[in-house]
Structure formats: structure tokens, C-alpha cells
Amino acid sequence: MPSSVDTSLVTPGYTPKVSFDTFENPAASMFSFTLRVKSDGYKRSRNTRAFLCASSPDETGREALDWSLESLVQDGDELIVFRGVDEDVLNKPHELIRDEARELMKYIEEKAVEVDPERKLSLILEFIPGKITDSLDRLIALYRPDSVVVGTRGRRWQAMGMGIGVGSISRYCLSHSPVPVIVVRPEGKTRKALEKRKADPKRGRHFE
Numbered sequence: 001m002p003s004s005v006d007t008s009l010v011t012p013g014y015t016p017k018v019s020f021d022t023f024e025n026p027a028a029s030m031f032s033f034t035l036r037v038k039s040d041g042y043k044r045s046r047n048t049r050a051f052l053c054a055s056s057p058d059e060t061g062r063e064a065l066d067w068s069l070e071s072l073v074q075d076g077d078e079l080i081v082f083r084g085v086d087e088d089v090l091n092k093p094h095e096l097i098r099d100e101a102r103e104l105m106k107y108i109e110e111k112a113v114e115v116d117p118e119r120k121l122s123l124i125l126e127f128i129p130g131k132i133t134d135s136l137d138r139l140i141a142l143y144r145p146d147s148v149v150v151g152t153r154g155r156r157w158q159a160m161g162m163g164i165g166v167g168s169i170s171r172y173c174l175s176h177s178p179v180p181v182i183v184v185r186p187e188g189k190t191r192k193a194l195e196k197r198k199a200d201p202k203r204g205r206h207f208e
Contacts, residue, residue, distance in 0.1 A: 011109035013040055013117065033098055033127040035105045039112075039120040043076070048122075050078040052145040054136060054169060057083070060151030064184040068149050069111050072182070078122040080143050081108060084132040101127040133172050140179065147180045148173055 017036040051072060055065040065081060073079050083104065085097055105125045112121055124143075128135045140148065150170045173181045 011037075011106060011113060013113055014038065014109050014123070015040055032129075033094075033101050035101055035125040036123070037105065037109060038122045042120040042122055044078070044122065045076060048076050048078060049074075050080065050143055050145045051147050051149060052080045052082060052136075052139055052143060053149040054082050054084075054132070054151070054173075056151060056169075058151075060184075060186055063186045064149050064151040065108070066111065067184045069108070070115050072147075072149065073112075073119075073121060075116075075119045075121075078124065079108075080124040080126065080139065080145065082126045082128065082135065082139055084135055085127055085129045087129045097127060101125060132169055133176075136169075136173065137176070140177065145179055147182055148177050149182045149184060152183050152185045 014037045017038060019033075019035045051068060053065055053068045055061040061083075068079060068081075081104075083101070105123070108123055108125065112119065112123065126135075126139060128139075136148070150173050152170055170181070170183045174183070
């Protein structure tokens with residue numbers, strides 16, 4: 001069912017659109033809380049690209065989200081951000097998870113403005129309880145993104161009781177996704193790998 005919008009969390013330059021909340025609907029095929037906003041003046045065109053970013057609450061998920069906003073989406077694109085939540089949340093006050101979703105959407109909006117205030121984007125946030133891989137499959141079928149963005153191996157999504165590692169999510173996407181998958185490696189790990197490679201005494205001597 002459509003959900004009301006808390007205007008106090010709306011970032012200047014973005015207009016909230018109709019959101020959907022099926023947490024209270026036992027007949028829903030998929031429980032979810034969906035938030036949608038668009039840049040003022042945003043217009044979808046045949047050149048619009050859509051990207052789905054699986055953003056866990058840990059460092060790797062934030063890196064994937066930040067990279068998507070900083071280096072991937074361009075003017076006129078659409079970014080769908082997916083955050084999986086523990087199914088137990090359905091047994092708790094749902095307003096808590098709604099507040100968390102609104103705060104994350106505010107972060108996404110503010111980050112988008114920080115990167116490029118002139119860029120026009122459509123932003124969608126999907127908070128979905130249940131098995132992460134099943135939700136990803138459904139979202140890919142629903143939005144038909146041009147690419148899927150995930151974090152690399154890191155801490156597990158145990159904070160939400162999922163029992164599945166971020167690395168497992170990326171491996172699943174790489175082997176099952178019908179669209180290209182972009183795996184974002186945390187900047188710190190990339191820097192360490194480069195430093196290790198530069199310090200390798202065998203580097204550049206493969207043909208000696």
C-alpha cells in the first residue's frame with residue numbers, strides 16, 4: 001500500500017514519489033518497504049540506465065553504495081539500493097525499520113548531491129526481509145537493471161541474522177545473475193594489495 005512521506009527527511013533538490021509498504025499486508029507476495037525520490041527536473045529517457053546496488057550495513061556495503069554514487073551513475077540514471085533485513089523484524093514494531101530506511105535514503109540523497117548537485121537521478125530504496133539471494137532474484141526480474149553492484153568478501157550480515165557472508169552474495173550474483181555484476185572492493189584492501197605488489201621483489205622479473 002502507498003506510504004506517507006516524512007518531509008523532514010527530504011533533501012533539497014529531491015522530490016519524494018509514491019512509496020510502498022507491504023509489511024502490514026499478509027497477502028503480499030513479498031514483504032517490503034520501498035522509498036522513491038527523484039531529482040527535481042528528472043526525466044526518464046531511452047538513454048536512462050538502471051543499476052541495482054546490494055548494500056549491506058557493514059563497510060563493504062557502504063563502499064559499494066558510495067562507489068555507485070561516485071563513479072557509476074550519471075545524469076538521467078536510476079539507482080535501486082537493496083537492503084536485506086532479518087525476517088524477525090516483522091514481529092517487532094515496523095516503524096523502527098521504516099525509520100532506518102528513511103535515514104538511509106536521506107544518506108543516499110545527500111551523498112548524490114555531494115558528488116554532483118547538478119546530476120538528475122531517480123533513487124529507489126528497497127528494504128526487504130527474507131533470504132537475500134531470493135530478494136535479489138526478484139528485484140533483478142522487477143527492475144531489469146543494466147548491472148548489479150555488490151561488495152566483496154567482508155564481514156557477514158550477521159547483525160541481521162542472515163548467516164550468509166557478503167562474499168557469498170557476490171559469488172551468488174556472479175554465478176546466477178542474468179545481467180553483468182560489478183564487485184566493489186573496499187578501498188583499504190585495494191591499497192594494501194597495490195602496496196604488497198609493489199613491494200614484491202619478483203615483480204617485473206617474470207621474463208628474466
